[in-house]
C-alpha cells in the first residue's frame with residue numbers, strides 16, 4: 001500500500017483544491033469517529049483520505065475504471081458522476097495506491113449511496129464524508145462528533161444524513177434511487 005504522504009501528494013495534484021481539502025477533512029473526521037466507535041483509527045484515516053480519489057476524473061475515465069471493477073454495478077450507478085465516482089474510486093485506489101484491503105475498498109465504493117447492512121468502516125466513511133469539518137463547518141462537525149460519545153448514535157447520525165439527502169432530492173424534484181429508500185427504511189426500523 002502506498003504511504004499516506006505519497007497519496008496526499010497524488011490527491012493534491014489530481015483533485016481540485018476544494019476536494020483535496022475535503023479529503024483531508026474526511027480523513028480527520030473518519031479518524032475521530034473511529035476513536036468514538038473503538039475502531040482502527042489509522043485504517044479509518046486512510047479510507048477517508050482516499051474515498052474521493054476519482055472525484056475529479058472525467059466521466060468517461062470513471063466509466064472506463066468501473067468497466068474493470070471486480071464487483072457488479074447496481075442499476076443507476078453509472079447515471080452520473082456524483083454516484084459513479086465512488087465505485088470508480090474503489091477501482092482506482094486498488095490500481096494506483098495498491099490498496100488490497102477489501103474493507104477499505106468497500107468503504108470507498110459505498111461512501112455515496114451506502115447500503116443496507118454496512119460494515120463499521122463503511123458507516124464511518126459514509127458519515128465522515130457528510131460531516132467533515134473543512135467544507136461543511138467545524139461547529140456542526142463538533143456537535144455531531146459529540147453525539148457519538150454514545151457510539152449507538154452512529155446509525156442515528158447516518159439516518160439524519162439520509163433524511164437530509166431525501167428532502168433535498170424531493171425539493172429539487174430529482175430521482176431518488178431505490179437503494180437510498182431501502183437504507184432509509186432499514187435504519188428507521190433498526191433504530192425503533
Ligand SMILES: [Fe+2]
Pocket residue numbers: 051052055085086111112129
Ligand atoms: Fe464522494
Ligand SMILES: [Fe+2]
Pocket residue numbers: 022026051052129
Ligand atoms: Fe467526499
